[in-house]
Amino acid sequence: MKILYITFIDFNKDVSGSSARPHRIYEAFIDLGCDVKIVEGQQNKRRERREKVKDVLRWLDCNCPDICYVEPPTGPFFNSIDLKLLKKIHAMRIPIGLFYRDAHWKFRELFPMNRIKSLVLEFMHKRDLRVFEDVCDYIYFPSDSFSQLFSNYTFKNTGVLPPGGSSNQFTKNIFSAKHFIYIGGTSELYGGLKLIEVFKDINKEKKVASLTFISQRTEEFHAEDYDYPWLNAMHTFDRELIEAEYSKSTYAIIPFKRNKYFDLALPIKLFEYVGYGIPVISTDCLEIKTFIKYYNCGIICHDNKDSIKDAVLLALDDENAFLSYKRSAVEAGKRNSWVSRAQSIIDDLSGVVK
Known part of the structure; x- marks a missing residue:
């Protein structure tokens, strides 16, 4: 051909x-x-x-x-x-x-x-x-x-x-790592910086969960300005480095602000996450929510800080649900390569x- x-x-x-x-x-x-x-x-x-x-x-x-x-x-x-x-x-x-x-x-x-x-x-x-x-x-x-x-x-x-998505899926049970990953923008529409605030709250008294945060360097976000023991902030597009972060991620997060445009969107990161067998926590943008519910590969929340926090805490509390979501994410990845x-x-x- x-x-x-x-x-x-x-x-x-x-x-x-x-x-x-x-x-x-x-x-x-x-x-x-x-x-x-x-x-x-x-x-x-x-x-x-x-x-x-x-x-x-x-x-x-x-x-x-x-x-x-x-x-x-x-x-x-x-x-x-x-x-x-x-x-x-x-x-x-x-x-x-x-x-x-x-x-x-x-x-x-x-x-x-x-x-x-x-x-x-x-x-x-x-x-x-x-x-x-x-x-x-x-x-x-x-x-x-x-x-x-x-x-x-x-x-x-x-x-x-x-x-x-990728065909290189990580199937190991890493629930105990309690490690989350976000890759994306830092504007209000993408919700990235709001996610850092969520993890600040979760880890206020002691380290409960860690977050890898990968984004371009922008006026709002310089990785070196965010120095927290639970945060790994990075500016990189290196495929091997990102894949290494995926291999130790329990959940990936899509914290988009819901609007008419994002209701239509199926972002590349959603498919990249499930392609690596990673369950997804996402705000309830219509097409993303439909995909996650169809494959039962993650948790849906609203696009406010409290709801995202509740979803993360729910994810931290239930290993059986994680294993079920992970199996489904692996299957979704296989069907959407x-x-x-x-x-x-x-x-x-x-x-x-x-």
Whole structure:
């Protein structure tokens, strides 16, 4: 299977945030034995991006991949040559699948910006979607509820393609470690710093539970400023270091503030956690809650400090529940691997009749 894989990131860089998914999909294609031709490069590096796309346009004059899969940027296509590339692939009758990841522009109240900039971006998003209607054989969304935002478009086929997880699952009973992990942002929306306050309360009189907290360095968060015996604060995207932390984690925590956007979200970390066989404590954002309840792989709480604290204390108190959640997390991880996501892309696009 020869795949033309269009991305908007730089490969061989630190894998973090929005770049993690394109890397993992690529690795999964390779694991499946596919021959993958990559288009890479950030679109804000316009000259470099255009040259790379021109190289692929020339490559297509002499090559015809079996399918094309696209992991778009966060935001619209800034360079018209990327839309030209999609149109050429479509004209060659090569099946195209595209993962539509960005709906921030539909939630101005949550992600405010300059009005003129907002209107320009909305125009560009709608332009892109009209092109996708014409040329893409499959449009994938992160979740069912996310897809409903675009029900007014007449895509040829749609599907749900949430993130995946690792196949390296930790199955040992580490309940006695009472160690929790959080990886993510520090803004109010992500709830990370609120989580530190929760563990301050829990460990007020003596050390009851420990927390590994991994985040980018921001104005609000410098790891060296948080010196507590129960806290391991880190700034790293090193895969081996993070995997070592996963191996000793009893539970992982997703403390998102619930809102309309996070109700639609299935974050990559949820699947990464269960991929390593780690049960999850999460606030009750709709899609995350549905996933955790379906697999019975963790504990749901509300998005306030007291409820998160109660959930952590509940987790600390019940080893039998932990073992049950862990078995379920392992099963959820097996059913939601990156390889299974890549295989579904191949199966869908291979079945397209042009």
